[in-house]
Amino acid sequence: MNPKTTAKFLACTALVALAGGAQADTALRLAHWLPPSHALQTTGFEPWTQSISEASGGKISFSIFPAQQLGSATDHYDLARDGIADITYVAPSYQPGRFPIISLAEHPFMVTNGIEGSAAFNDWYGQYAAQEMPDVHVCMAFMQDPGTLHTVEPMTLPSDLKGKSIRPANAVMGSMISLLGGASVQVPAPEAREVIARGAAEGITFPWDSVYLFGIDKETKFHVDFPLYTTVFVMAMNKGTYEAMPEDERAVIDAHCTSEWAQKLASGWAEQEQSGRVKAMEDPAHTVHTPTGGELAAWREATAPLMDAWRKEVTAKGQDAAAIEASFREIMGSSNSLFE
Numbered sequence: 001m002n003p004k005t006t007a008k009f010l011a012c013t014a015l016v017a018l019a020g021g022a023q024a025d026t027a028l029r030l031a032h033w034l035p036p037s038h039a040l041q042t043t044g045f046e047p048w049t050q051s052i053s054e055a056s057g058g059k060i061s062f063s064i065f066p067a068q069q070l071g072s073a074t075d076h077y078d079l080a081r082d083g084i085a086d087i088t089y090v091a092p093s094y095q096p097g098r099f100p101i102i103s104l105a106e107h108p109f110m111v112t113n114g115i116e117g118s119a120a121f122n123d124w125y126g127q128y129a130a131q132e133m134p135d136v137h138v139c140m141a142f143m144q145d146p147g148t149l150h151t152v153e154p155m156t157l158p159s160d161l162k163g164k165s166i167r168p169a170n171a172v173m174g175s176m177i178s179l180l181g182g183a184s185v186q187v188p189a190p191e192a193r194e195v196i197a198r199g200a201a202e203g204i205t206f207p208w209d210s211v212y213l214f215g216i217d218k219e220t221k222f223h224v225d226f227p228l229y230t231t232v233f234v235m236a237m238n239k240g241t242y243e244a245m246p247e248d249e250r251a252v253i254d255a256h257c258t259s260e261w262a263q264k265l266a267s268g269w270a271e272q273e274q275s276g277r278v279k280a281m282e283d284p285a286h287t288v289h290t291p292t293g294g295e296l297a298a299w300r301e302a303t304a305p306l307m308d309a310w311r312k313e314v315t316a317k318g319q320d321a322a323a324i325e326a327s328f329r330e331i332m333g334s335s336n337s338l339f340e
Helices: 003-024 039-055 073-082 102-106 116-125 171-179 189-197 208-213 239-244 247-255 259-282 293-316 321-334
Strands: 026-031 060-065 087-090 136-143 148-151 165-167 203-206 222-224 232-238 287-289
Touching: 039 060, 039 247, 039 259, 060 247, 073 087, 073 136, 073 232, 102 171, 102 232, 102 321, 116 136, 116 259, 116 321, 136 239, 136 259, 165 189, 171 293, 189 203, 203 208, 208 259, 232 239, 259 287, 293 321
Parallel strands: 026 060, 026 087, 165 203, 222 287
Antiparallel strands: 087 232, 136 232, 148 203, 148 222
């Protein structure tokens, strides 16, 4: 083989190798609906995707699409199902009634923290994810740190919500407000302050530090110090994308779809939300009310019908509601994350 032929052969070989390498690499699109500055992206999604890329030796790469760039927040489950994105951040409560099992955690007075609670929650939901969300590969489930009630005037008892307009955090909170005789004001979080400021709502169920993040603290000066609710999420992956990955790359994904990673993903955001509670307690312009035993009992009694409705809904779908609930309480309790 003469030098020119040898050079051409080596060049062609190099191009084939590069092409083969490019085909072996996996470029994933991660879609979410939060602003890119949100703690969940900076302390959760970015470290998670970086760890996956490093563990794969650079074979897996990510492009992150925040702020509903690929679709509405309500559509993120279907974005993953349809392959519009490869991995999405799904809030199941944005589609009320579609995923009743997972909504159990969002009921009043169920969860005390979103850090250890997220690891336990992923352990629990892993039993049901494939049957409730069969259109996607559920990577992991986690939760927001518990939020509470923030209002423009003191509201310390469930009866105080009667006739009031409240912006609910999720579908379960909307049902609770209706149950207690109030009216739900459905607006996106960035619009909540304006709605309250002009008197169209008198309160909001929201995480602690998000009240400050969205400027709602300028309007709501009264807070009830109890874990009223949480909101749950899943990282959903397109099935075709997952199944088409080489075995070694799937192994890397699997190693990052764990309860340990669910806790890591939730931790930074949860810690930020917890700091808001401290801020409110130290702020002389704000009043944080700690419920008495009698007041808490009144809240739990008044909201109990929500769980009755959940049990009927789950049973109607052919599921064993009692067994699902018992498993939840056992697993969350073992991590000291269940509100007793």
